[in-house]
Amino acid sequence: MLELRPNCERCARDLPGDCDIALICSFECTFCIDCAAEHLQYRCPNCSGELVARPRRANPKRLQPEVSTQEPGTGSKQAQGDQ
Numbered sequence: 001m002l003e004l005r006p007n008c009e010r011c012a013r014d015l016p017g018d019c020d021i022a023l024i025c026s027f028e029c030t031f032c033i034d035c036a037a038e039h040l041q042y043r044c045p046n047c048s049g050e051l052v053a054r055p056r057r058a059n060p061k062r063l064q065p066e067v068s069t070q071e072p073g074t075g076s077k078q079a080q081g082d083q
Helices: 033-038
Strands: 022-024 030-032
Touching: 022 033, 030 033
Parallel strands: none
Antiparallel strands: 022 030
């Protein structure tokens, strides 16, 4: 499993696992897109490897099904006596 480092190694920008602005080399050195493009020319300064888009890891909160707090059969319809 990839180690998703939480920050850019150059500027310390936060790079959560589900972001789309993180780049990595084959050794998993991690940089933000701004540093990679503007300062590193998409080359890792540690190994000279190519920096490519880091895969995103799904946010665990998005994977959990929504839990209804309503009891079954008590939807948002008005009670028949209220019509």
